[in-house]
Ligand SMILES: NC(=O)C1=CN([C@@H]2O[C@H](COP(=O)(O)OP(=O)(O)OC[C@H]3O[C@@H](n4cnc5c(N)ncnc54)[C@H](OP(=O)(O)O)[C@@H]3O)[C@@H](O)[C@H]2O)C=CC1
């Protein structure tokens with residue numbers, strides 16, 4: 001423990017700045033980038049998230065195309081919609097909200113998205129490009145984490161980074177980005193031995209597990225930078241309020257860490273801002289600007 005609390009990394013403010021820079025750039029492009037979001041089913045959390053995305057898309061001056069389909073939609077219908085969006089010249093970015101209902105093969109849907117419009121960066125072509133150091137559309141959440149880290153530290157060269165979680169959406173692309181930024185990278189997962197000891201090596205600790213407050217204060221090296229990707233909604237307490245917490249026990253961690261992202265207000269807002277950023281990048285590349 002140290003006497004001072006960790007610096008809180010304000011992802012919400014950084015994301016607002018990023019959106020303001022996009023809003024300033026878009027009028028000079030000579031065309032209006034368009035983002036299509038596909039939502040299958042009625043999951044209330046996804047509906048809120050998709051509404052936020054659509055609102056922020058319009059606020060920065062882009063076109064938003066929302067496709068809300070009922071939960072019973074067939075896989076063939078989703079594939080046909082993606083094909084239509086691939087062919088639509090007004091659409092620069094396509095995002096299919098995950099998770100999809102169980103009867104739809106998500107990998108098959110992601111493979112159908114034109115890699116040039118894959119603003120989530122989930123298509124294997126973009127994952128392969130990122131892994132080999134080529135120009136890629138990079139998954140939004142890890143891209144947002146990298147921006148926060150570079151804003152705080154400048155160069156990350158030589159730093160020990162430990163990422164807990166190895167999903168294709170967060171953990172793996174985060175590792176690729178930190179490796180590219182010259183960190184020494186360790187990826188931990190559910191089969192890792194002595195996770196607390198692994199975490200204590202980290203100058204940069206990224207938590208992307210999906211387990212509320214799993215990472216404790218005494219797993220953190222004093223002064224380390226902690227990036228908490230986890231978004232976990234706890235069941236309502238006695239007063240009926242449900243609370244959002246990360247994968248890190250924040251109150252403990254902030255007495256040890258040098259800097260830490262809060263939940264909410266940390267990584268989450270960066271994900272949406274990076275989605276808009278990727279849409280502008282994809283639009284410029286496709287239209288040869
Ligand atoms: N802020 C944002 O914008 C976003 C937040 N999220 C949040 O981030 C979190 C992670 O998401 P995502 O990557 O999609 O999740 P996944 O469930 O796809 O992956 C979780 C990873 O954590 C690992 N894991 C699970 N339990 C343990 C454990 N006890 N010890 C060590 N590792 C463990 C798993 O290991 P294994 O591979 O061995 O099973 C897996 O690699 C979630 O809370 C999600 O809601 C996700 C996307 C965007």
Ligand SMILES: Nc1nc(=O)c2c([nH]1)NC[C@@H]1CN(c3ccc(C(=O)N[C@@H](CCC(=O)O)C(=O)O)cc3)C=[N+]21
Nearest residue numbers: 095096097098099120231264265266267268269271272
């Ligand atoms: N194809 C696809 N791409 C995604 O990027 C994707 C997805 N599917 N499915 C779901 C996850 C989750 N995700 C979040 C994004 C922003 C916040 C966010 O803005 N959070 C705010 C507020 C959250 C709240 O109050 O509910 C915050 O952390 O401050 C959260 C979660 C993107 N995901």
